[in-house]
Amino acid sequence: MEGSASGSSSSATPSKPINLPGAQRRNADSITHSQPRPLPTPGPRSIVSPIQNLLPSAPASPPTPAPSPTPHKQRLPSWSTANDGEDAFLREARPHFSRLDSQERQRFLAEILNLCNSQQLSFVLNYVSPRLKKDPFKSLPNELCLRVLSFIDDPKTLARASQVSKHWHGLLSDDLTWKKLCEKHSYRRLSGAGVLPGSSYHSDVSGLPHSPQEAGFGGSSNKKGFQSEITPQNTVTPRRRQYLSYKSHFKQRYMVETAWRTGGQAIAKHITPDQGVVTSLHLTPKYIVIALDNASIHVFNADGIILRTLQGHMMGVWAMVPWGDTLVSGGCDRDVRVWDMSTGENTKVLRGHTSTVRCLKMSDDKTAISGSRDTTLRIWDIEKGICLNVLVGHTASVRCLEIHGDLVVSGSYDTTAKVWSISQGTCLRTLSGHFSQIYAIAFDGKRIATGSLDTFVRIWDPETGVCQGILQGHTSLVGQLQMRGNTLVTGGSDGSVRVWSLEKMQCIHRLAAHDNSVTSLQFDDARIVSGGSDGRVKVWDLRTGMLVRELSTPAEAVWRVAFEDEKAVILASRAGRTIMEVFSFSPPLDTSADTFHGEGEGSPERSSGIYEDGGHMRDDDDVPFPMRS
Structure with a gap:
């Protein structure tokens, strides 16, 4: 009763403030604040704004669970209001910034940037840079x-x-x-x-193996000599889309x-079990044809897959020339044979030479010219199988010849070169000046170039027979010549390859190409490819004369090298066997022009x-x- 009376009196009578000393007053305040306060009842005037809660004087209210969902107008949580303080600031700052003029905006941004550290400035840079481009x-x-x-x-x-x-x-x-x-x-x-x-x-088509007859030609009578060591990977040869x-x-x-x-990649590799010297190699858009001193001629398709072996010569084949599906060959048996490479048939046998046929060229699809050790040249009608003319004038073996139009130029061991008319069958002029045998010749209709055992290269005018220049620099036999426009490339037994300007009659590049004789040489507008008896095949930049790369792995000797824009063929000797490698430089097939x-x-x-x-x-x-x- 006393307690209730005191309680009621205390509630009825207002309490008077009691003045306490400072220390006692602080203790009383701490006691008062430590006691839990009743939760405020929500009301329109009792809601405390978030900013007021952040004030130091405002006591922090304990977290309360969210109200239970009601069936009327459920509201999904909004993540955009997770940081209400930041959003409120941005909402106020955005219109304020838009009301500023240009100078005030710059001053405002400068103040903001001055407050940023290096990491924040880097973020600003990465964000702003693309918008400034x-x-x-x-x-x-x-x-x-x-x-x-x-x-x-x-x-x-x-x-x-x-x-x-x-x-x-x-x-x-x-x-x-x-x-x-x-x-x-x-x-x-x-x-x-x-x-x-x-x-x-x-095309890159893998997983299509070749039969033993195709790859190794061991099971067919007209496919023997080579064995395939690596199956060609590219077996389909569609026509490239026209550009x-x-x-x-x-x-x-x-x-x-x-x-x-x-x-580039090696798409084919073939090995012959017997050692044979490769005497001739020709690369056409349709065929790869090689001749050996064992009387064999092997015909491959453009991908390096063996098609057939042409048999008929009784002794080594030392010269041949293709024209479409037609092949004309000659050798130590003194015969000139005409073949159909698409069928392997020997269509004609042309006889008349009395010694080894050493060189062959064709002026058109019906006319072939052969040069022999019997000192003569013969003009053949290969369609009829008859000799049209015998060109007599050299006094020693005819070693090389070239054709341009109606003119044929021959080089001989008698140290002279002769210009002949095919239609007339007569010698027009004799080019004299070399001191030793002529081994190589080039003719483009405007100039004649001859390479000799006397180490010199001579340039001649085919119209007058006058020597226009003598190119000196090789120290041994010049056995390789090729001429394109005003550029002449020569290879010698001294292992060097030289590039000459025919306008200035000067050497442009001196390439220390091989340790021994240059056995094969070819160039186009971009590169020179040389093969040597040191067993290496090298690619050179025609413009700079710098070595670009070596093709294939070193061999004992390189017999022949031939290339076109997207392909190279190498004939070499390894471990006593002749190896043919085909390299492709073709890009992937286009699906669009x-x-x-x-x-x-x-x-x-x-x-x-x-x-x-x-x-x-x-x-x-x-x-x-x-x-x-």
Whole structure:
């Protein structure tokens, strides 16, 4: 009762403030604050704003569970309001910033940036940089853009530029840019009307093994001599899509040139069980033909798959020349034989020479000219199988000959070269000046080049027979010659290869190519390929004279090397056996005449640029050509 009375009196009578000393008052306050307070009842005036809760004087209210969901108007949680303080600040700052003028905005941003550390400033830089990029080609007419692009001669730069945006990709699809780039890289068109002739292509088709008859020709009477050590990987040879634009032409040529420098693959390798000297090698769009001193002629298709062996010569075959499906051969048995390589049939046997047939050429599909150790040349009608003319004048073996139009030029061991008329069957002029046997000759209709045992190379005018120049530098027999335009490349038994300018009659490059004789030599507009008796095959840059690479592994000796744009064939001796290797430098087959999608390690590097116009680089943007490091 007393307690209740006191309680009621205390509630009825207001308490008076009691003045306590400072220490006692602080203790009383701590006791009061330590006691739990009753939870406030929610009401329109009792809700405390979040900002008030953050004030130091406001006591923190304990967390309360969310109210149970009601069936009326359920509301999903909003993650955007998770940081209410930040959103409230942004809501207030955004309109405030928009009301500022330019100078005030700059001052405001400067103050904000001064408060940032290096990591935050780096974030700002990465965020702002793409928005500051402007596409210069958007502000210029297309003609001026193409003019700017015409000064770029690096294909890798153009490849990356084509992936910057759709607009850039469209500009770089213009054929004029690629035409000028083809001219800068000396990628000449091979035919008129903007269309290149189709060439044989070796597609990547694996898992198609060849039968023993195809690969090793051990089970057929007309396929013997070679055994396949490595099955050719590329077995399907579709025609390459014709090039309809300079862009596709440049892409294909660029990929081939890159493969010659760093790529390529051996698609076939054949071994003969017996040791035979390879005397002749010819590479055509349809066939690979080799002749040996054991009377055999082996015919392969363009992929290096053996087709047949031509048998008929009784002694070594030392000369042959193909023309389409026709092959004309000659050798130590003194016969000249005509073959149909598509069937293997020996269609004609031409007799008349009294000694070894040493050289053969064809002026057209019906006429062949042979040179022999019997000192004569014979002109044959291979269709009728008759001798049309016997060219008499040399006093020693006819070692080499070349044909251009109606003229044939022969080189002999009698130290002279002679110019003959095929139609008339007469000697027009004799070229005298060498002091020893002539072993090699080149003739392009304007100039005649002869290489001799006297170490000199002489240049002649076929019209007058006058010696226009004497090229000195070799120290031994000059047995390899090839002439293209104003460039002459020679190879000698001293192991050196020399590049000459026929305009200045000067040596441009002196290549220490091999440790022994140069046994094979060929060049085109871009490269020189040489083989030597040291067993090595080397590729050289024609323009700089620098060594590009070595093909294949070293052998005991290299007999012959021949190449075309996308293929090289090597005949060498290893472990007492003759080996044929076929290398392909063909790019992947196009699915489109104008586009190429970079894949794998051959893809160009992707640009990280992004322009204000939304020109994002896309993964499916076309790449003009692949790039290899």
